[in-house]
Amino acid sequence: IFNSESAAMFNSPIISFEATLEQISKINADDKGIIAYGRLPLMITRNCPIKNHLGCNNCTGRLTDRKGFDFPVLCSKYPCVEILNSTVLYMGDRQNEINADFLHFYFTTESKSQVEKIISSFESGAPLDEKYTRGLYYRGVL
DSSP: OOSHHHHTTSSSOBOOTTSOHHHHHHOOOTTOEEEEEEOOEEEEESSOHHHHHHOOOTTOOEEEOTTOOEEEEEEOSSSOEEEEOSSEEEOGGGGGGOOOSEEEEEOSSOOHHHHHHHHHHHHHTOOOSSOEEOTTTTTOOO
C-alpha cells in the first residue's frame, strides 16, 4: 500500500517499506502499520538460483555477491523464491518517529533466541547490536 485510496480498501493495511516516514504519516487509514523489522525481499523469481546450481536444497540456500554479502533465498508457497536483503531492517530505536498504529515484524531466517532478542530490543527501544538498515524510510524511492 502506498496511498490513502489503496489503504481504504483494506483492514489494517501495511504501508509499503518503499515509502518514507513522512509519506506514511500522510496516509489516512484506520489501523495502518509498517514493517519495522525484517529481511526485506529484494527479488522474487520463478527460476531458483540455488536449485539451478546445486539442486533443490530445501530452500535454505544463500547467494553470495562479489563483496561477500550473503542473501538468503527462501521458497514461497507459490512457484517462486524470494531473495532477501543481506541486512535486516530495524526501527526499534526509532519508534517515536513512526506515525503508524502497529509495527509488523517480518521474521524469515531468525532462530527462536534471535526473535526473543529482537522483541526485547523493541520493548526497550535499544539499537540492535548487529548491522542493520533503515531501509527507505528516510530516503524514499522517488
